[in-house]
Amino acid sequence: MAVVFERPKSLKETKFHYCPGCHHGIIHRLVAEVIDELKLQEKTIAILPVGCAVLGYEYFDVDCIEAAHGRAPAVATGVKRCRPETFVFTYQGDGDLASIGTAEIIHAAARGENISVIYVNNAIYGMTGGQMAPTTLLGQKTTTSPQGRKAELTGYPLRVCEMLATLQGVTYLERTSVHDPKHVRKTKKAIKEAFQVQLAGKGFALVEVLSACPTNWRMSPERALDFVKNQMINYYPLGVFKSLEEVE
Amino acid sequence: MGTTRKAQLLQGNQACSLAALEAGVRFYAGYPITPSTEIAEFMARELPKIGGKFIQMEDELAGMGAVVGASLTGVKALTATSGPGFSLKQENIGFAAMAEIPCVIVNVQRMGPSTGGPTAPAQGDLMQARWGTHGDHPVIALSPASVLEAYTLTIKAVNFSEKFRVPVIFLMDEVIGHMREKVVLPDRDELEIVERKRPTVSPEEYKPYAADESGIPAMADFGQGYRWHVTGLNHDQTGNPTGKTAVLEKELSRLFHKLEPYREEITLYQTFQVEDAEYLLISFGCSARSSLAAVEILRKQGIKAGLLQLQTIWPFPDQVIKEFTTDKKGVFVVEMNAGQLCLEVQRTMQNRKLLNSITKINGELFTPQEIVNKVKEAVNNA
Ligand SMILES: Cc1ncc(C[n+]2csc(CCOP(=O)(O)OP(=O)(O)O)c2C)c(N)n1
Ligand code: SF4
Numbered sequence: 001m002a003v004v005f006e007r008p009k010s011l012k013e014t015k016f017h018y019c020p021g022c023h024h025g026i027i028h029r030l031v032a033e034v035i036d037e038l039k040l041q042e043k044t045i046a047i048l049p050v051g052c053a054v055l056g057y058e059y060f061d062v063d064c065i066e067a068a069h070g071r072a073p074a075v076a077t078g079v080k081r082c083r084p085e086t087f088v089f090t091y092q093g094d095g096d097l098a099s100i101g102t103a104e105i106i107h108a109a110a111r112g113e114n115i116s117v118i119y120v121n122n123a124i125y126g127m128t129g130g131q132m133a134p135t136t137l138l139g140q141k142t143t144t145s146p147q148g149r150k151a152e153l154t155g156y157p158l159r160v161c162e163m164l165a166t167l168q169g170v171t172y173l174e175r176t177s178v179h180d181p182k183h184v185r186k187t188k189k190a191i192k193e194a195f196q197v198q199l200a201g202k203g204f205a206l207v208e209v210l211s212a213c214p215t216n217w218r219m220s221p222e223r224a225l226d227f228v229k230n231q232m233i234n235y236y237p238l239g240v241f242k243s244l245e246e247v248e
Numbered sequence: 249m250g251t252t253r254k255a256q257l258l259q260g261n262q263a264c265s266l267a268a269l270e271a272g273v274r275f276y277a278g279y280p281i282t283p284s285t286e287i288a289e290f291m292a293r294e295l296p297k298i299g300g301k302f303i304q305m306e307d308e309l310a311g312m313g314a315v316v317g318a319s320l321t322g323v324k325a326l327t328a329t330s331g332p333g334f335s336l337k338q339e340n341i342g343f344a345a346m347a348e349i350p351c352v353i354v355n356v357q358r359m360g361p362s363t364g365g366p367t368a369p370a371q372g373d374l375m376q377a378r379w380g381t382h383g384d385h386p387v388i389a390l391s392p393a394s395v396l397e398a399y400t401l402t403i404k405a406v407n408f409s410e411k412f413r414v415p416v417i418f419l420m421d422e423v424i425g426h427m428r429e430k431v432v433l434p435d436r437d438e439l440e441i442v443e444r445k446r447p448t449v450s451p452e453e454y455k456p457y458a459a460d461e462s463g464i465p466a467m468a469d470f471g472q473g474y475r476w477h478v479t480g481l482n483h484d485q486t487g488n489p490t491g492k493t494a495v496l497e498k499e500l501s502r503l504f505h506k507l508e509p510y511r512e513e514i515t516l517y518q519t520f521q522v523e524d525a526e527y528l529l530i531s532f533g534c535s536a537r538s539s540l541a542a543v544e545i546l547r548k549q550g551i552k553a554g555l556l557q558l559q560t561i562w563p564f565p566d567q568v569i570k571e572f573t574t575d576k577k578g579v580f581v582v583e584m585n586a587g588q589l590c591l592e593v594q595r596t597m598q599n600r601k602l603l604n605s606i607t608k609i610n611g612e613l614f615t616p617q618e619i620v621n622k623v624k625e626a627v628n629n630a
Contacts, residue, residue, distance in 0.1 A: 050363055054363075066363075068332065099279075099306045099307060100279065100306060100307035100308075102306060125280055128280045128285055129282075131285065131288070131304065132304055134306065143285075143289045143292070144288055144292040144302075146289075147296075153303070154303070
């Protein structure tokens with residue numbers, strides 16, 4: 001019998017520890033599939049975040065560095081500049097990338113750093129137990145916005161792709177989601193596109209993946225999918241914000 | 249000290265938060281980090297109800313910056329964090345020390361260095377609390393060893409910061425922060441709440457860094473008509489930057505030594521069975537609890553041990569150490585780091601040969617028996 005579906009080589013045998021309905025696992029798998037397809041496993045260096053994906057080293061069968069909270073793009077810069085022949089990607093949550101690490105991501109993008117970024121936006125701090133993130137939607141309840149996020153107090157959720165699209169150094173930007181199979185396939189395509197930008201030496205690429213955190217959203221996995229589909233995409237429109245063709 | 253308040257089951261972080269409100273804190277800015285997050289979550293719920301302000305900032309640097317800004321308007325301000333965040337706050341802690349801005353920084357210590365062990369207890373930030381930010385600067389650090397102390401010492405921390413215009417580091421640890429204990433809080437009217445000294449002169453006469461004999465200048469609230477300049481640069485009594493060496497010598501010397509006359513008031517500690525003790529254990533925070541249990545076991549086994557529990561870590565209580573270590577047959581410093589407190593005790597002690605360091609850096613609490621064994625080993629070898 002022909003094998004039609006198997007574990008990507010770049011993923012270890014370890015079972016995911018992520019909560020039921022969490023999208024980190026799906027996104028890990030897509031990244032690993034693309035690494036396999038582009039035959040990058042032996043030259044890949046992953047820069048992992050502080051956040052739920054801090055345990056990425058358990059799953060990705062590539063060289064892993066876990067940076068301090070928010071600093072992955074800076075660490076990636078050092079790695080890539082000294083070893084331009086390697087393939088370097090960061091994998092960061094929205095607290096990591098869009099809060100504490102805002103300066104690092106903006107400046108890596110502005111420099112046109114030749115790295116790829118997987119940005120997992122679940123609109124909350126997962127690892128620390130459900131505090132507000134800069135991406136938390138208005139009205140969304142978290143442990144530090146117990147009345148629901150209010151614009152008068154904390155402003156508006158940060159749209160990272162839209163913000164980075166204004167920077168000349170950026171080559172590729174896309175926002176995707178993994179709430180259904182169609183969008184999972186689209187996300188994989190986006191990741192592949194972003195990785196190819198780096199391989200072609202064309203500079204900074206980032207894929208933002210909208211992602212569910214059923215645990216801290218206090219929702220069933222099913223309702224969490226609905227939340228992504230009906231609430232998150234509403235505020236964070238999917239699509240390509242910048243592409244290679246546009247840049248060239 | 250009778251109290252009419254009911255017994256309650258409180259977590260250390262909760263007790264610290266409650267006390268902060270009681271002491272008059274009305275501004276909190278910070279960034280979530282284990283094992284301190286309950287304090288931020290408490291403040292997010294409770295501060296708005298009493299007219300206070302809570303804001304989650306983009307990171308700890310900004311959290312500390314906001315605390316500095318809030319305090320300058322005359323509002324008592326506090327932030328809470330743990331190791332990685334404490335490192336990031338150092339920039340503005342230095343600013344607060346230099347510009348003499350009252351503020352309290354709660355550091356619920358976890359294992360370091362770096363990301364370390366988010367939920368593992370440790371006491372490794374002792375030296376960082378003293379010297380984490382650059383340059384010679386004054387600082388106070390207090391450390392509670394129980395949920396009740398998390399309450400009473402937080403009030404002290406806020407009071408000290410307001411009275412002496414200095415950042416106060418509240419050095420908790422994961423055990424004290426997350427532990428739940430039955431406590432009976434002191435009556436509200438028994439609490440002494442201190443307000444910072446405000447100027448009595450007119451705005452024209454006001455010099456923000458001109459101290460009277462107390463050594464602590466009066467502080468005007470920003471936005472109240474007193475125009476003054478705040479800077480992290482070297483400054484003279486007007487608050488304006490200066491490079492005049494004679495002025496700097498005088499001003500920086502006052503800054504660095506301003507807590508000296510108050511050493512006794514600031515130095516807080518507890519003693520247990522020290523009166524007839526031949527062997528003294530010195531400890532603080534969660535390690536002091538294990539040490540106290542060890543003292544009891546040692547006593548039962550005929551070894552006269554006692555405990556000195558430091559509540560004030562900085563300025564270092566040299567006098568207290570001298571007083572309690574003389575005439576002892578052995579001194580044991582018990583701490584969950586590689587020996588930071590022991591170094592200070594060593595500096596202070598007359599007969600260093602009697603000093604023993606008991607340390608643990610694997611993220612696990614001391615068991616009393618471990619301490620007992622170490623003490624007995626030294627006693628038997630003596
Ligand atoms: C300097 C510093 N501050 C705070 C923390 C605590 N911390 C760990 S993970 C995290 C947020 C994680 O949220 P996110 O990046 O959105 O990732 P998720 O867990 O949701 O995947 C925080 C605040 C830390 N480790 N270091
Ligand atoms: S807490 Fe949220 S982000 Fe973290 S593993 Fe669970 S569902 Fe995923």
